[in-house]
Amino acid sequence: MQKFYEILENILETKVDATTDINIQNCSAWNSLAHIDIIMSLEEEFNIKFDKEKLTKLNSQKILLDEIQKLIK
Numbered sequence: 001m002q003k004f005y006e007i008l009e010n011i012l013e014t015k016v017d018a019t020t021d022i023n024i025q026n027c028s029a030w031n032s033l034a035h036i037d038i039i040m041s042l043e044e045e046f047n048i049k050f051d052k053e054k055l056t057k058l059n060s061q062k063i064l065l066d067e068i069q070k071l072i073k
Helices: 002-012 032-046 052-057 061-071
Strands: none
Touching: 002 032, 002 061, 032 061
16 A cells, blocks of 8 residues: 555655554645545545545545555455
């Protein structure tokens, strides 16, 4: 899942790895435009489609990673 962390790092311009807990509350760079960019980049990279009903709830590194892992199984 290195590419997942790279996408978040590039968009949020902060260090992201398995030990970090980046979310919309603790990262000032994670605004509405960044959120859209994150969602679109992850969908493209992993060839997945997030459920539109869940988009606003995909607001943390952990939640996003969990959802991606569910979708690629």
